[in-house]
Amino acid sequence: MLHRVRIDPACGGERLGRLPFLLCGPVDIQLLKPLTLLIGENGSGKTTLLEAIAARCAIRPGGGGSYAETEDDRADTAISAAVDVTFGGHRPKGLFLRADRFAETMARAGRLPMPGTREWRLAEEQSRGEGVLSLLTARVDASEGMLFILDEPETGLSPHRQMALLCLLDALHGDGRSQALVATHSPILMSHPGCDRLWIDNTGITRRALADIQHWRDMQHFMARPDDALDRLLNKTNTGDEDPDGNDGADSPPRTGETVAIRPASRSATQKRSTRLWILSDLHLEAVPHPEAFRPVRPAFDVLVVAGDVWEGDSRRALETVAALADGKPAVFVMGNHEPWQGELQQEREMARRVAQRLGITLLDDSEAEVAGISFVGGTLWADGRLGGQDATPLRETGEPIQVAADGALRRLTVGDAAILHRRTRGVIEAAMARPREGPLVVVTHHAPHPACLRPAHRAGWAAGCGVRPVGVDGWRPGRALGAWHVHGTIDMTRPGGTRIVCNPAGPGFTNLAFQDDWVIEV
Numbered sequence: 001m002l003h004r005v006r007i008d009p010a011c012g013g014e015r016l017g018r019l020p021f022l023l024c025g026p027v028d029i030q031l032l033k034p035l036t037l038l039i040g041e042n043g044s045g046k047t048t049l050l051e052a053i054a055a056r057c058a059i060r061p062g063g064g065g066s067y068a069e070t071e072d073d074r075a076d077t078a079i080s081a082a083v084d085v086t087f088g089g090h091r092p093k094g095l096f097l098r099a100d101r102f103a104e105t106m107a108r109a110g111r112l113p114m115p116g117t118r119e120w121r122l123a124e125e126q127s128r129g130e131g132v133l134s135l136l137t138a139r140v141d142a143s144e145g146m147l148f149i150l151d152e153p154e155t156g157l158s159p160h161r162q163m164a165l166l167c168l169l170d171a172l173h174g175d176g177r178s179q180a181l182v183a184t185h186s187p188i189l190m191s192h193p194g195c196d197r198l199w200i201d202n203t204g205i206t207r208r209a210l211a212d213i214q215h216w217r218d219m220q221h222f223m224a225r226p227d228d229a230l231d232r233l234l235n236k237t238n239t240g241d242e243d244p245d246g247n248d249g250a251d252s253p254p255r256t257g258e259t260v261a262i263r264p265a266s267r268s269a270t271q272k273r274s275t276r277l278w279i280l281s282d283l284h285l286e287a288v289p290h291p292e293a294f295r296p297v298r299p300a301f302d303v304l305v306v307a308g309d310v311w312e313g314d315s316r317r318a319l320e321t322v323a324a325l326a327d328g329k330p331a332v333f334v335m336g337n338h339e340p341w342q343g344e345l346q347q348e349r350e351m352a353r354r355v356a357q358r359l360g361i362t363l364l365d366d367s368e369a370e371v372a373g374i375s376f377v378g379g380t381l382w383a384d385g386r387l388g389g390q391d392a393t394p395l396r397e398t399g400e401p402i403q404v405a406a407d408g409a410l411r412r413l414t415v416g417d418a419a420i421l422h423r424r425t426r427g428v429i430e431a432a433m434a435r436p437r438e439g440p441l442v443v444v445t446h447h448a449p450h451p452a453c454l455r456p457a458h459r460a461g462w463a464a465g466c467g468v469r470p471v472g473v474d475g476w477r478p479g480r481a482l483g484a485w486h487v488h489g490t491i492d493m494t495r496p497g498g499t500r501i502v503c504n505p506a507g508p509g510f511t512n513l514a515f516q517d518d519w520v521i522e523v
Helices: 016-018 046-056 100-109 128-141 159-175 212-226 226-234 315-326 345-359 386-391 413-433 462-467
Strands: 003-005 027-030 035-040 083-087 092-098 112-113 120-124 147-149 179-183 197-200 204-207 276-280 303-306 331-333 367-371 373-381 403-406 409-412 441-445 482-484 491-494 500-503 520-522
Touching: 003 120, 003 212, 027 204, 035 046, 035 159, 046 083, 046 147, 092 128, 128 159, 212 226, 303 315, 315 331, 315 345, 345 403, 367 413, 373 413, 386 500, 409 491, 413 441
Parallel strands: 035 179, 035 197, 092 147, 147 179, 276 303, 303 331, 373 441, 441 482, 482 500
Antiparallel strands: 003 027, 003 083, 112 120, 197 204, 276 520, 367 373, 403 409, 491 500
8 A cells, every 4th residue: 555655845846846835845754544634724735745646656646547557648747756655565546536626537437326325326417425425435345455545525515424424434444455545624534533634734744633633623612612703703803904094994895815804783993892811821731641632622812821830841842832722813921930940041031032933922021012902011020039038038049940140150049039030020010000001901920919819828938938029019000900820729809909810820730620721801
């Protein structure tokens, strides 16, 4: 059977340079299972790749079966010269079913049994959905070992018929004689438990678990909360380019390639919509046996706000986790005290800035930013030790395995170091707080901003000195929101003056039983 496919852009023509999956260089795919699904967005190059593989496997790249041994006039494709295929044993006969040329294939198919009734009818007299199942059923039943290359076979099939196709592919998968390479957008097909899923995009072709496939997640989220999904899709305010004449564009036709947001007629053009913040913190994924299993169903949100301690000792993985959770939506992140664990603090901060920039995440590191029309400010807000009593002397180490550079050498972080860091963050926050602004200000910190965030028994002593420091929130005017973390307990309080403090930490091993993986607040 087909065992390996290699694509080397250096061996092909100009078109290869425009294929997204070859932008990072050659691609080498090992086909490990009888059923392999090729999944990716429109325009990712799936059909182009399949037709080249078909040509190299002596199957008609325009759609249809294998060439006869006596046929010498065999077609190439624009990239087939760059494709090399390896078989584990003899090369089988094959069938290439193209979504864009299905009618031509069916015209050559003759009479086929109708699905369900087994009535024989000319293939071209059947509907497209009936024809797909009839053709594949006939070929699978008669197969003594075939290579099926299928390009979006679910096209034209109802969900019920897609399930029938899934059963047909399962029969092929289980008989041990044939093999299928299928390009698909169907979450039903990609749910097959024994298939190999290959994701194709501008980084290449990689294996992915079902939970990591974007198509699957999108459909799962839509079906789980259809009302929220429809509200997000249909009722959001259009944030595209405004008409230079001051019109809102309601009477203008959409431009080619433009994303169109539909606004209800009842909504005033000047009415401001609240912004939904999905808040998480202290996931401590390094402490769970299977961190990849944390795949919460995304709520309806506008900005994901994560305030640190996602992954101990690994800021890169913490930020990549945030990016995966946000899934293309805006995300705001501050580092916790555990991200730089076992590292040098300044180097870890600089590395986090680079990774956040690459991933498109807003990293608040003693800084301000405007995200989705909302003003954010924040940082880790290391505690200055003043609540720690006499034990919190400046030269005492905080107990965290975090290094700082001082006098040309490295040493452990001290209470005095943390106090300096605290004053810097606090200065940035208070400066932002003092500036007049029309909308709300959202402050994101890792360490708690007020002693009230701790249980009464914990509001004094060494732990409080290392975890909490007031930043004057009681004097803020109403409308301010502040995210507080690090304390591993859920918090939702409103301080005198109207500032709301919220905290939604999972805690190590997800020990906070009040943690909600879909908590959204509106500002």
